[in-house]
Amino acid sequence: MKTILITGAAGDVGTHLRRELAGKYRIRASDLRPLKKVAQEGFMRADISKFADAMKITKGVDAIVHLGGYSVEGPWEGILSANIIGCYNVFEAARRNGVKRILFPTSNHAVGFYPRSQTIDHRVYIKPDSRYGVSKVFGEALGSLYADKYGMQVFCMRIGNVGPVPIDKRRLSIWFSPRDLAQLVAIGIEHPGIRFEIVYGISGNKRAWYDNSNAFRLGYKPQDDSEVHAKEILAREKPGGDPVAEAHQGGLFCVAEEVPNPAPLPRARKRASRKK
Ligand code: 15L
Secondary structure, three states: OOEEEEEOOOOHHHHHHHHHHEOOEEEEEEEOOOOOOOOOOEEEEOOOOOHHHHHHHHOOOOEEEEOOOOOOOOOHHHHHHHHHHHHHHHHHHHHHOOOOEEEEEEEHHHOOOOEOOOOEOOOOOOOOOOHHHHHHHHHHHHHHHHHHHHOOEEEEEEEOEEOOOOOOHHHHHHEEOHHHHHHHHHHHHHOOOOOEEEEEEOOOOOOOOEOOHHHHHOOOOOOOOOHHHHHHHHHHOOOOOOHHHHHEOOHHHHOOOOOOOOOOOHHHHHHHHHHO
């Protein structure tokens, strides 16, 4: 059984992924935050903005799913430390530790300034919609460098929005169900032909803004489509909203300086309301 390091394992996507991959891989979970119920997983607390920590957690694994970092638009200092310095540290530590394969969950926000009227594929020019989006582009570029220069195998998934159900109209186009996430991640870990790839991390949504043919070429067969939730979601959607946000794929990220986590898991919601 392969040993997979998941950074950012305590986050929303990490929590879904650990549950979905349990039993398929030996998981080494890592996060800056403590992680309690880790069952059979090993947990290593680490701050990836410190190179020594990145070296420690990447040692002896077969592949890395690098989810760790700032996951929304926010202050530059946080993004710089977690998504630029932290991302560099993970790639460089992986290289020094001889780990060949890295899955980098980039984001729809690397290309969020494309209009909703346009269908884009994995070859379009980048159009980040936020500092956060720029940090994801940095990770994609770093992945390309490490693939070309050091022969690493890098699988970049431009993730939409992961959750049990889509949460609003925009997410009908970019929803990514946990089981489709797990399927795409397994392709990223197992596919023998990966050198450097960009795919979109979304389910088989009828309303997708992406031509995800590169993922399909690698064997991805999504099982879910947001369309089954469309009627209910559209019925509760309020008209109006910022015209720039509404016109572009990245939505609020195109206009806001800070964006809250759109659908935190119940435990994170509880924590946030305790703080108020
Ligand atoms: C992302 O990249 C974020 O990590 C996630 O929290 C959501 O905001 C998502 O994009 C989205 O666009 O809905």
